[in-house]
Amino acid sequence: MATGGASQVSSLESALLCGICLSEFDATLRRPLILPKCGHTFCRICVKNLAARGEVMCPSCRCRYQDVDPDELPVNFNVQCLASSDRPFPTWTKYSETRDTDCQIHGVRLAFWCKTCETAACGECLFEQHPRPDHNTCRVQEVIQEIKGLAEKLSQESCVEIVVRLGETIRGTLSYVSDLQEAAHLLQETARVNRNALAAQDLPSITSVFESAKTVKQRVSALDRSEEQSNRSALESLGTVPASRPAILALSDNGSLGRVEVEEKGIHLFSLRPPSTAYSVAMKLNVLTACVSKESPQVFLDVSAGERRLGRVYIVLEGHMKRAQQFMALCLGNLGFSYRNTRFDGISERGQPGTYIRGGDYQGRGGLGGEALMDGLEWGGPWAKPKAAGQVCGVGGEEQRRFGSLFAICLKDNPEDTFQCPFGVVTEGLQALEVASRHDPFHMVHISDCGIVIPL
Missing domain, CATH: 3.30.40.10 (Zinc/RING finger domain, C3HC4 (zinc finger))
Structure with missing residues (x-):
């Protein structure tokens, strides 16, 4: 239309x-x-x-x-x-x-x-x-129009290349920062070995100092970039890898921070936290979000039951829909609220065709909260589709704003029934949700973390 x-x-x-x-x-x-x-x-x-x-x-x-x-x-x-x-x-x-x-x-x-x-x-x-x-x-x-089309094509190609380079740069930065931290630790360790060597007066104490000195020398050799893999394995066997790993975080305009990890599926930008997390390097949040696909953005949900992690769910969204844009914002937390640490509040039609799991109440009201963050959310009419496993759908009609952020994820097909506004589909991890649906007690199942993905 x-x-x-x-x-x-x-x-x-x-x-x-x-x-x-x-x-x-x-x-x-x-x-x-x-x-x-x-x-x-x-x-x-x-x-x-x-x-x-x-x-x-x-x-x-x-x-x-x-x-x-x-x-x-x-x-x-x-x-x-x-x-x-x-x-x-x-x-x-x-x-x-x-x-x-x-x-x-x-x-x-x-x-x-x-x-x-x-x-x-x-x-x-x-x-x-x-x-x-x-x-x-x-x-x-x-x-x-012809030049515009060429410009858009070049821009998209450049964006793909930039994202790949960005992933490589993040990996390299983490490695270099790790080496920097290791070098600082080694300086402290070397000074301690020197003090102990000067104070040693008998054979057992000087032997202990000698063993410490050998370990420090091994760790110094491990900083050689050309032998990174073999030295890393050697350090792990010695148990001398620094306990604290470096972190790259995304920094929003209000100071909130989101962890940045490079994994097999791409750059993962985790939900924003208050500005109290220690970090090694910070990047501007809008630099990363500018690389997110406008047509088919991808998000992830880490599903847990209590302290037990059940798996990660990847969802591709319909970028043109407001419900999808709101869902992505709640996965990232850039509008002030997040799905992180929210519970799945129930299962509908359990064991039947069209079974779906419900969640999204960021207000913690047992499934009776989750007020919409955006106006004009889609509902019914041309948006309605038959239920299919993996579909992610909004909950609450056009007039039910207080439920606008709630969502349902279908676990079993039911072509005889309808979802009123599917705005995304699970591409990986549906099995984790099926396991979650069988967990007893179910109220322990929650989203332990979430965020957006920039595919490499």
């Missing part, structure tokens, strides 16, 4: 513009005049310019006219009335008035492009300098 409406507006807008200069018709200088034989309409100024050369040739169909007097041509009053009325779509008049897009020779808009000469032209220039078939011409808007 939206596409059809946009097409109708575009067609109507085009009909209210002169086909030669692409200026907007009006009731004064640019009155829409009809060429009587062919019926095509152009503005008074353009018709006068054509008539000044003697013979008039219709730019649309090449129909020829002799001794045309523009003042005697009929006015297209339907077009004039529409052009003079208020319309809910933008026009190009201000564009031509505020930008250097007028032909310096004829004083009308450069609305065409000659591909042969690679230059812009007005309607007059087409006849005088770029005649067909010797010249390949088109409207400037066609060139703009």
